Amino acid sequence: MKRLPDLRVPGALTLLLAAGGLAWHGQPSLEQKWEFMAPKLESRLQEREVYIDPAELLDLINDDYIHLVIYDVRSEPYWNEFRLVDSEHMLLNRLPAERERLRGLPDNAVIVLVSNDEKLATEGWKRLMVIGKPNAYILEGGLNHWLNIYGVSDEELDTHGRASLGKPDGTLRHRFKLALGDRHAASRPDEHLTPDREYTSRVRLLKKIEKAGGCG
Amino acid sequence: MSDDKDKPQYWNPYVGGVLLGILLFLSFFITSHGLGASGGVNRIAVSVQDLIVPEHVDKTPYIAKMAGGDRDPLNHWLVWEVAGIMLGGFVSGMLRGRVKLQTYRGPQISPRTRWAFALAGGFLMGYGARMARGCTSGQALSGGAVMSVGSWAFMFAVFAGGYGLAWFMRHLWQPEA
Amino acid sequence: MAPYDLVASLGVTGSYLVYLAIGFAFGFILESSGFGDSRRLAGQFYFTELAVVKVMFTAIVVAMILVFWSTALGLLDYNEIWVQPTYLWPGIVGGVIMGIGFILGGYCPGTSLVSVATLKIDGMFFLLGHIAGVVFFGETVGYITRFWHSGHMGFFTLPELLHVETGVVTVLVVCLALAMFLGFGWLRSAIYGKAE
Numbered sequence: 164m165k166r167l168p169d170l171r172v173p174g175a176l177t178l179l180l181a182a183g184g185l186a187w188h189g190q191p192s193l194e195q196k197w198e199f200m201a202p203k204l205e206s207r208l209q210e211r212e213v214y215i216d217p218a219e220l221l222d223l224i225n226d227d228y229i230h231l232v233i234y235d236v237r238s239e240p241y242w243n244e245f246r247l248v249d250s251e252h253m254l255l256n257r258l259p260a261e262r263e264r265l266r267g268l269p270d271n272a273v274i275v276l277v278s279n280d281e282k283l284a285t286e287g288w289k290r291l292m293v294i295g296k297p298n299a300y301i302l303e304g305g306l307n308h309w310l311n312i313y314g315v316s317d318e319e320l321d322t323h324g325r326a327s328l329g330k331p332d333g334t335l336r337h338r339f340k341l342a343l344g345d346r347h348a349a350s351r352p353d354e355h356l357t358p359d360r361e362y363t364s365r366v367r368l369l370k371k372i373e374k375a376g377g378c379g
Numbered sequence: 380m381s382d383d384k385d386k387p388q389y390w391n392p393y394v395g396g397v398l399l400g401i402l403l404f405l406s407f408f409i410t411s412h413g414l415g416a417s418g419g420v421n422r423i424a425v426s427v428q429d430l431i432v433p434e435h436v437d438k439t440p441y442i443a444k445m446a447g448g449d450r451d452p453l454n455h456w457l458v459w460e461v462a463g464i465m466l467g468g469f470v471s472g473m474l475r476g477r478v479k480l481q482t483y484r485g486p487q488i489s490p491r492t493r494w495a496f497a498l499a500g501g502f503l504m505g506y507g508a509r510m511a512r513g514c515t516s517g518q519a520l521s522g523g524a525v526m527s528v529g530s531w532a533f534m535f536a537v538f539a540g541g542y543g544l545a546w547f548m549r550h551l552w553q554p555e556a
Numbered sequence: 557m558a559p560y561d562l563v564a565s566l567g568v569t570g571s572y573l574v575y576l577a578i579g580f581a582f583g584f585i586l587e588s589s590g591f592g593d594s595r596r597l598a599g600q601f602y603f604t605e606l607a608v609v610k611v612m613f614t615a616i617v618v619a620m621i622l623v624f625w626s627t628a629l630g631l632l633d634y635n636e637i638w639v640q641p642t643y644l645w646p647g648i649v650g651g652v653i654m655g656i657g658f659i660l661g662g663y664c665p666g667t668s669l670v671s672v673a674t675l676k677i678d679g680m681f682f683l684l685g686h687i688a689g690v691v692f693f694g695e696t697v698g699y700i701t702r703f704w705h706s707g708h709m710g711f712f713t714l715p716e717l718l719h720v721e722t723g724v725v726t727v728l729v730v731c732l733a734l735a736m737f738l739g740f741g742w743l744r745s746a747i748y749g750k751a752e
Contacts, residue, residue: 407623505665520615
């Protein structure tokens with residue numbers, strides 16, 4: 164066998180150096196990961212791939228085969244005033260702590276982020292994508308749009324009229340007499356009473372292709 | 380090590396290790412998972428079972444996941460990787476004249492004895508690999524490289540088991556003391 | 557950013573060809589390193605051959621460094637790569653069983669494939685036994701299902717266990733590997749009194 168030069172010591176030193184360099188450089192922080200992933204994420208957002216119609220969300224809510232998680236990322240006053248039934252109050256800075264839970268979600272899990280308009284929910288979506296890669300979507304038009312469709316009953320309304328979606332400023336532009344939280348009618352619209360609404364379905368169920376990495 | 384001319388010219392293990400490490404990295408990079416072997420063998424076994432006793436396969440949950448109903452257990456990347464391993468091993472062997480019908484065994488035992496132990500050892504390996512959800516390629520190498528605690532525990536368990544038994548089975552491999 | 561969706565870019569057939577190629581390289585390296593030879597493999601446990609520990613640990617360390625440098629530089633997304641979930645007890649028990657199987661059989665599943673590919677009869681018997689063991693497991697796992705799911709810690713990594721960050725763990729693993737190479741070498745000299 165032709166004698167290779169004895170590279171064992173240089174080899175060992177190289178490995179130690181490479182590992183040491185790694186320890187010094189560190190793994191990317193969430194902000195850095197964001198930068199790396201930004202181009203792909205931005206294009207998905209621009210194509211509106213992940214914005215779902217309120218009617219689609221309502222179907223998800225009524226679908227027993229989907230494990231639905233609704234993250235409501237708004238501040239507490241809005242959360243208290245009106246929210247969807249079974250939504251979870253998730254402030255943006257608490258998202259990183261969800262990492263373990265995200266990893267443990269079943270195959271049929273779908274996450275939807277909601278805010279008053281779209282801005283905050285979109286922010287939350289970006290962060291989720293960096294933390295994990297859940298099957299996550301954003302409510303199109305936010306809760307203002309939702310309420311335009313599923314209506315606020317006259318007794319609840321302080322002022323009349325539909326909320327304008329033209330200048331989304333992140334506020335809840337429907338006014339309620341009482342802050343009932345998730346006990347408003349529109350918190351869980353009755354599927355028999357709501358108007359039929361057509362939409363383009365965006366939710367795809369992740370069929371986790373047998374990701375048995377080793378001999379699983 | 381004694382220097383006999385009949386000794387096969389194998390690669391320096393460090394060289395093999397570096398190449399394997401690069402391959403493992405590429406596997407993660409391109410396919411998102413590491414290497415695997417026993418899972419592929421598992422699926423081949425299951426597909427044979429499916430040919431012979433399909434209703435039984437449908438009713439046993441562990442197997443049904445792979446082959447129940449319409450599912451084709453062979454339609455899976457692990458099977459292709461296994462095929463590749465055999466092909467690669469064959470070509471490498473051919474290039475060096477090592478493809479020969481023979482039985483590798485320790486000098487003290489007969490081929491028959493070796494076959495019996497190979498069968499028994501294989502059985503334990505097959506069972507153990509399913510139990511551990513992987514084998515040395517999948518769990519130890521791949522899981523170890525990405526720092527899975529279970530994989531490292533597994534690796535040390537394998538060494539413990541092997542070294543623990545080695546002395547008692549030395550007649551299988553060692554020359555007369 | 558890698559990893560890429562193979563099926564999306566190459567189609568199912570294309571992706572299978574990639575796996576075939578990867579398997580090919582794997583088998584080629586294994587056979588070239590002599591891992592189609594049960595005597596060489598079993599020799600690890602008698603300190604007559606140290607190839608197993610050298611190849612394994614070198615491979616793990618090299619792969620680890622490459623993987624985590626890639627994630628550090630944003631070339632690879634750690635969230636997307638498959639990390640084996642930890643099932644502690646079945647992993648350990650299964651590992652011990654496999655260690656025993658290694659001594660008796662002289663192969664592990666991957667190397668037995670290489671052995672069969674080079675027409676070694678002991679490899680063929682091993683593979684037959686392997687298939688039988690696999691079938692036996694499938695038939696009996698129902699009885700031990702609670703055990704088989706015990707010690708489920710999910711995605712549990714060394715940095716999380718040791719409360720130390722990835723890069724430092726890498727350094728530790730490199731040191732461990734180097735220590736093992738040296739240690740096994742000394743043990744071999746001590747037992748057989750020969751220099752390498």
